Amino acid sequence: YLVGVGRADCTGPVAQVPLMGYANPDQVGGGLLSRLYSRAFIVADPEGSSRVVFVSIDIGMVSQRVRLEVLQRLRSKYGELYRRDNVILSGTHTHSGPGGYFQHTLFWITSKGLVRPALSSIVNGIVKSIDIAHENMKKGRLFINRGTVENSQINRSPFSYLANPESERNRYSSNTDKEMLLLKMVDEDGHELGLISWFAVHPVSMNNSNHLVNSDNVGYASYLFEQEKNKGMLPGEGSFVAAFASSNLGDVSPNTRGPFCANTGESCDNPQSSCPVGGAAMCMAKGPGNDMFESTRIIGQNIYLKAKELYEKASQEVTGPLSSAHQWVNMTSVSVEINTTHTVKTCKPALGHSFAAGTIDGVGAFNFTQGSVEGDPFWDQIRDQLLGEPSNETKACHSPKPILFSTGEMTWPHPWHPDIVDVQIAAIGSLAIVAVPGEFTTMSGRRLREAVKSEFDSHGTQGMNVVIAGLCNVYTHYITTYEEYQVQRYEAASTIYGPHTLSAYIQLYRGLAKAIALNATQELPRGPEPPLFNVTSLTLLPLLSAENAPASKTFGDVLEEVRPEYREREVAEVTFVGANPRNSAENATKHNFLTVERYSDISSSWHVVLNDASWDTRFYWSKGSRGQSNVTIEWHIPAGTEPGVYRLRYFGHYKKRLLFRLITIPFEGSSSAFQIT
16 A cells, blocks of 8 residues: 555644533633644555545544535645545544534534634644645555453443343443554555554543643553654654544443542442432542543553554554445434334434433533433423424434434524534455444444444455444434433433434445445445535634733743752642733644753753643643733653753743734743752
């Protein structure tokens, strides 16, 4: 094959934009723990005529808006080379990235609308990572390996899982998929290029009290692998690209100690995930660490170590043709043949009451409980007044789900949920990447993989390695099995196209697999193209305005100085007169908020040893009154740090009024030098 890899920053605004994932409007960005990246991989046949592009992006999910804008940009740049059928965009599902990159109204509620700078940085980052991969294509080889990851996940809806048939459950040793599938890429001389790992776990080690933008546990795994291979480079630099992509993680949590009542400390592992005192709002899952930062590192390290072992031992070469199949499908009315006599249908999208409960990884706001198959008259009344009552048809279609939001019947100012959804499979030799538009639960994913594999088998393509890539192309929430749907916990309440959603997807993906196996992908109907809504920016974000430094101070001045001396495992901390970090995101494509620098006696100069992409640094922004704000930079000094003289630097931009317009002015600040002993 010809192989190319690329990585580009897609972090966007790290302040004031709500973070996407927990749907908690109070969880607004207030700084940076680690940068977000788009990682692109292109595989082409030696003539370069057929290609497959897989992109894993450190964002909550790929939205329809992101996908459509990326495809537009690729078409104008590359013509018909990179298209809807051969480009897969997959979100890692971190819950700590900026939101606001959606065109459907539901997602505006918790993201303060459509935030153009957030959307643009994601689209630009994806396109740039593909550009870099495209420019770096060289002859290469691919190897595949698989293995088991231990101590890194639990099923967060075990009572739903138990609703699946016993005969089916008995075929599996666990209620989560513990297998990691890894694709290793080297050039023809054996030089390492990169890897993609697929593993099913929610990147929610960082909980909904976090305000620092970061890529969570899987992002930390990427960071460790890339730091290991790009020796001597700063984080985010170097040619080796390691993507830790999402899979069927719907009911899979990294918070391995399970759910406990925050107030009493007792377990709340019950069908309602509810506590005797304080109800569901008190039931939270705990990770393996002492705090969320440590839990993120422990889970990320587990995933990284398994990937490293699989990478080093990968010997099964991937060979064979490249092909891809894609369709747009109106998911609101798919007819599914269950058997020869029985046909069922999917529904217009709707969310159930338990959607508002959230999960043990992030509870909802109003003490809704999971597993409610009855509506609540109080909330139903409010909903009917504000948003309108669901139609009888939609109620019947979604039964036994009590509908909270009938999003498929809500169209102001734009539709609240997508009707038209992407289904897509890309085959690289013996590897079939099944790109799914949401979060399949463990058992849903198993059924889908099995169906796709048997479809390949029955049309003469034996021995395919089928992997699910999650959160691709458009976000449609969750996909549970029919049996799990009956229990109506969070994942089922969020299965928006009704109880037969999974059956419909299995039927559709079987069709794609068959087309690939029979070399008939050209004959697949394209389906109805999704609309690109005419909305460029519509946001409740505060406007950027002129900023001030306190009296007798200027931007970048130190307010609280570092100590003169630190030891390893301590935290060096400095506070500056700061300015809104959004100014920087809107002014510079590649902005670094901070550096850690070490003094070299030999050259009598300072050398950058860490940047803001490092997981050992934290950048906090806090807004004060009268246009003032502070920035605090922390360096959590790791064990093994070389002794010597160091300093922390801050780089920002402030807004100043000049006559009748605002101009943006760059500035910087530095701590005093300090010693590490």
